[in-house]
Amino acid sequence: MRNDSYRLIYVIVMLFLAACKERFEPAIDTPLTGYLVVEGNINSGMGPTVIKLSRTGKLNFGGRAENEAEVQILGEDLSSYALAGNGNGVYTSAVLNLPKQRYQLRIKTGGKEYLTELLEEKQTPPIDSVSWQRDPDGVRIYVHTHDDANKAKYYKWTFDETWEIHSDYFSSYGFKTTPRPNGRSVTTVFKRTQQEEEMMFYCWKSEASNQILLGSTAKLAKDIITAPVQLIRNNDERLVYLYSINVVQTALDMESYNFYKNLKDNTESNGSIFDRQPSEIDGNIRCVTDPGELVIGNVMLTSPQEKRIFIYGLPNWRNPFACDPTILEMFHNPDTLKKYNGPHVNLPMEVAAANTPLHPDSALKYTAGKAPIAPLYAVGISAPNYIIGYELASRRCVDCTVRGSNIKPLFWPQ
């Protein structure tokens, strides 16, 4: 509702063409806070428990990962399970399939011990469906879920999006630089295999949600909810070829819901005239060694539910990707050609071409930002054709790895 208020005021402000929103970066000398931040849940189901540890940081630097911590899941029955750190602040357990009972999380780091209460398991109902709908603004994606037991009531969603991207041109050739013993190097052009061409043409991009998505059915007679999770604006590159979204649902207890609501209000849904005062963010982790110490984070015992959908490229959806469409022609130096290539060289055309080094000036000029896409032939009347140069396109247009990854996700359709 407050968010709406914000929009309302924004409208009034638009209406009068008077208001303005400007960047504001006050020069505040901030203390090095360094409070522990704990993110993640104990997985009560068939998955590993992943806990991220970090420290709050100065305004200009952001947080930093907390390594060298000892992270354990402790059972009510005094069982304990250790999590292993990856050196990046991420601590992962084995797939534990924990016996049903209460558990708590213990963290020992920086000479202090941090502990949650013993947590009750919160059952997360499965996602009924993820749907999408096209409207004037773009494509809206919704999650639909319900709980027959009427117990879930509070929900949090995260999602991962993956979408396919294509280069503008297949790049059939590449530059190859070979060092020479004299300290110089020589650059030649080689022919790519089809697989290599495709590795530069088909790529995938992924992004994780970075907003807190919450829903509540606490005020409804039935635990059933439809919530918007994502809006893909018209002509976004996500929906040009193939798009996939995996929505992860976690049921929350009321305390956790309030924690996330508070965090969202403090850090996302602000900027309105009716802003609330920023409030304290803490959570359910306490520092045992120093009870006054602020610890940020909320840990639950639950197993998340997921649902993935695919959306194929939509009609009337313009690909927003634009690289410099100029095609350059790069010709070999005639002297070089005489030496390595031409009808007089008794080698297959491609082999001769691959042996032909670039003039150092050309190598300097083109190898950095360009990529050869097609050969330029000298068309002989009596003799066979031979390659005297290449068409070049900007590297961004031919190499999708500049923008994404060429490793096809496992879940991607063949």
Add this chain to the structure above:
Amino acid sequence: MMKLQNKSITRSHLKVGVSTLIILLLTFRVSYSQQQPLNMDVDFKSVKIDEFVQELEKKSGYHFYYNQSHFDSLRITINLKGSTIREILNEAFKNSKYQYAIDSESNIFLTLNTKIDERLPLSLFGNFSDVSKVASKSNSVSITTLDNERVIPKQIDTKAEEKVYEVGLRTPSILPGKATISGYLREGKSGEPVVGASIFIMKPRLGVVTNENGYYSLQLPKGQQTLMVRVAGQREISRQIILYSDGTFNIDLKSQVISLKEVVVTRKSDNLAATQMGVNKINIQSIKNVPTVFGEADILKVVLTLPGVKSVGEASGGFNVRGGATDQNLILFNDATIYNPSHFFGFFSAFNPDLVKDVELYKSSIPAKYGGRLSSVLNISGREGNKKKFTGTAGIGLLTSRLNIEGPLNKDKTSFLLGGRTTYSDLIFGLMPKKSVYRNSKASFYDVNLLINHKFNEKNSVSLMGYVSDDQSDLGTDTSYSYANQNASIKWQHVFNKKLNGNFVIGYDGYKYNTESNSEYDTLGAYNLGFDINQVNFKSGLTYYLNPKHTVDFGLNSIYYKLHPGSYLPKGRSSLVTPDVLEGEQALENALYISDNYEMSPSLSFTFGVRYSHFSNLGPKTINSYAPGLPKEENNILDSTAYRNGQVSKTYQGPEIRFSARYVVNKSLSIKAGYNSLRQYIHLLSNTTAISPTDTWKLSDPNIRPQQGNQISLGLYKNFDSNALETSVEVYFKRIKNYLDYKSGAQLIMNHTIETDVINTQGKAYGAEFFIKKTAGKLNGWASYTYSRTFLKMDDPNAGELINGGEYYPANFDKPHDFTVIGNYKLSHRLSFSSNITYSTGRPITVPIGLFTYSGSLRALYGDRNSYRVPDYFRTDLSLNIDGNHKVNQVAHNSWTVGVYNLTGRKNPYSTFFTSQGGVVKGYKLSIFGTAIPFVNYNLRF
């Protein structure tokens, strides 16, 4: 208006009259007929006075007035031919003690011993003509008799000020002792009462202020007196009276037609003489002269320019008085409590400026008759309808238009005033570009006022008041908001006797809001959220003029509250929303008050008041009790008690002290001091910085204690240049107890156990206010500088996490330096410039001191509350007021106001916020009006 044919008008008198900018004149009629000497023949032989008079009246056409008893023993014998009336009377009363006087209207007054000065227009004296009618009917009432020593020395003059009015039943001579003079002070043209004017005499200094009905009552030594009348912002006027005995003396004021828009802002017209301090009174003309955004005359925005009044920002609906919260202001409009005084969530105030007469803000010496809020009373007095003729006004602005009509329903007895205002912003949204998501938005508001006054007689009058304001908006969101004020009251004004008069009001005040979701995808969760507060109140206020030294006010105020704190209902058939209705709240608040204005000596006076307030929260209601000493949390609930209908669940009561004192050092310097304590039993639940459209009210109950405040203040007032320049310094210190703040993540809407989410906060505020005002001249206006601080502290041991470690922190509206200049410069009678310059320290904000990563994004870690400030605020507004011509008899008068709001285009930050977008934290500052905004307004008066 005045037909003056008297030859004795002198040039110098006229000059005095014209040079007074607004001349207030008594309405009276003067017509001097030229008497031709008439020669008669008379022959009386030992006739009694009756026969003598009858004969002469028959022959001459003169009218005689006399007291028969004085002439019982007289027998007249005369025989004259061709004689004038004077010759006949001279002969008849020769060698007797009888005297006569002849006035210009052929009236002859016969007196014993004392001669009336014929230069006085006897028949025109105040009530004299009435008396003389009575006299001629009954032939028994005494006529004017004056001591020889007290013969009025004044020359006949056109000015009402120099007339002599007689009050009370004439006695042959002035009896010793005192008598009470009382009556109404009214505008001559419309018959409206003039409120808050001082009526006083200089020697000995005795005075009184007219009450809200324009009524006054003053006990004075009998005899000749010069009664001074001082009306807000106008020059003093005087009336010569001769007080015989208790009597009525109504004063009609008439402002001259050429009167211009005069900027008049006074902190009480008699800033030196009044006992009260910390009072600002502004009349509507001054309000209209202050440039505002969009050119809409706006009462609340002008109130914000007064010293000691602050707000968190330009679009904020609430205001803070001397460190008080926005819910601690009692806003009264014609005695009705207005819960939400703004339209468009604070962009406009909900009062139609054309229907308002003046605005009084009490921020220190709050009279004992007001109570229920801690910080201030904003008393907005509406105008009364014109009792003499039909008139109206209309205004067209950029966003709103208004139309008002008024006139007599029954001439001189009953009048009505009907005004309405509406916006056409729906139209503006329609004009927006097709692509805009707001094109189909809706936002509208209106307000309607109706006031009917009926005067039964001099002692009884009744007024009926109705007020409705309504806001609807649906701005590109899938939620629609609406809220409305509804008020109605009936007021009876009664004069019991010369010394005692009173007002009795029965009224209903209501406020409600409604929020509906119109979401297309989420029809399952479609809801309708409602809240309302209703109060029925009875107010009686009596004033007893005990003696010249003591004026006693006393009365009883009762309010019955009925709140529906929230209902959350399904909307539409497919909605799965569980109907959830919070239990209603009821309470009865009674207050008895008495206050005495004691004029100990001409220089020293006191007002001592006590208001005893008593508040009972009533059932039906279920109330939780919590384990003592533990935080009020749901798992600490010990028990819950269901109270029956009408059963008292908790009573709070206590006295409130209202004391102020004034010492006049000399004619232009006075010192005042005051102490006030107040209690407040109703709380606004809001955890936003500005008042938001979904804020709700809550009554005190066993778990929510009343707020208490007290204030001590001291002021120094000095006038210069014969009161044309008023200056003052006031300092104050104030404490607030049990103000509500909220726990982190508190849910204020639809909370069944709200007491678990609130925390008691203590506050302290102090400051110094410097004020200078120029009331007369081509250039007039005021300037104020305020240094003030406001701190809050949350030290409730049951609060859990304490804000800023339980230490004092600055409140949101703590702006230490505040400087405002309001100026008006008249170029000519039809052209004037107004300007408004405001500077203040930026308001405190809470800023991030660090960052952390959570849920896929960097997020801000906030530091201590309100430890940083937004950049300072500075704004200049300018407007030009152009009046049409001033011909009296044209059908309609029109005027234009053109101007620029925020002339320098400074982007004054309203707020700053740090929001996580795309994984990173971005800081922004938001300005509401970040550029110069030109405006134009057209006004019509008919």
